[in-house]
Amino acid sequence: xxxxxxxxxxxxxxxxxxxxxxxxxxxxxxxxxxxxxxxxxxxxxxxxxxxxxxxxxxxxxxxxxxxxxxxxxxxxxxxxxxxxxxxxxxxxxxxxxxxxxxxxxxxxxxxxxxxxxxxxxxxxxxxxxxxxxxxxxxxxxxxxxxxxxxxxxxxxxxxxxxxxxxxxxxxxxxxxxxxxxxxxxxxxxxxxxxxxxxxxxxxxxxxxxxxxxxxx
Amino acid sequence: xxxxxxxxxxxxxxxxxxxxxxxxxxxxxxxxxxxxxxxxxxxxxxxxxxxxxxxxxxxxxxxxxxxxxxxxxxxxxx
Numbered sequence: 001x002x003x004x005x006x007x008x009x010x011x012x013x014x015x016x017x018x019x020x021x022x023x024x025x026x027x028x029x030x031x032x033x034x035x036x037x038x039x040x041x042x043x044x045x046x047x048x049x050x051x052x053x054x055x056x057x058x059x060x061x062x063x064x065x066x067x068x069x070x071x072x073x074x075x076x077x078x079x080x081x082x083x084x085x086x087x088x089x090x091x092x093x094x095x096x097x098x099x100x101x102x103x104x105x106x107x108x109x110x111x112x113x114x115x116x117x118x119x120x121x122x123x124x125x126x127x128x129x130x131x132x133x134x135x136x137x138x139x140x141x142x143x144x145x146x147x148x149x150x151x152x153x154x155x156x157x158x159x160x161x162x163x164x165x166x167x168x169x170x171x172x173x174x175x176x177x178x179x180x181x182x183x184x185x186x187x188x189x190x191x192x193x194x195x196x197x198x199x200x201x202x203x204x205x206x207x208x209x210x211x212x213x214x215x216x
Numbered sequence: 217x218x219x220x221x222x223x224x225x226x227x228x229x230x231x232x233x234x235x236x237x238x239x240x241x242x243x244x245x246x247x248x249x250x251x252x253x254x255x256x257x258x259x260x261x262x263x264x265x266x267x268x269x270x271x272x273x274x275x276x277x278x279x280x281x282x283x284x285x286x287x288x289x290x291x292x293x294x
Binding site: 025026027028029031032033035071 | 218254256258259260262263
């Protein structure tokens, strides 16, 4: 397989690069997903064991993602025919239907645009990358895993919950936060706000470290 | 979405979208009516427009004569 240059890396908080690509659901543009959250993820190759476990795991959180207005989009440098054959094989051997489209990035255009190829690991395959893109097309989170290590889809759901909570309530979320846990009130920007903060009834360890409960 | 087959005819999904566009509609209205994800509707409408079955005017999609003919052939009264 032809070696590919590593390409650029998208940056958090910036517009996700637009693309048009062939997928198992026809030709799709990134902008087709406008108005929905998108989890775009790459895998090294079809018909490989770790990737198969990941596809099954992504299919299993598909309904939960739909409830959160999140679409899934897979990608590898295999062909549409290979993707279709693999998806059919997963259904036949594991009884799991893959409901989301998968990009056939044979020319590596999208992989390079999103920096999915890590030449130190593999010059020809995409690493296990995840890009969370919000309804306005902004890159909100990125996760990179090596070829050997399958991703944790529970963490992806948790990440979506955290990002959506941040947007809805203008708060931050602490380590290992789960929906229902207390959230972090953003630190005050002025001395006056810091003094007011201590009178606002939050659970504060100090002026910079305050938590609150979210309404029901 | 794969709404147009390699021989240029609308697929079953394509016919579903054409049927939803019998009256001029936006992609959002079509997604609501067909219960398909909006991204699939947008890509499908683009395919059908490129194939000449639909035309777009001010963000709304309308059937062309080819679109009406394709639905008639599929047994849908337009």
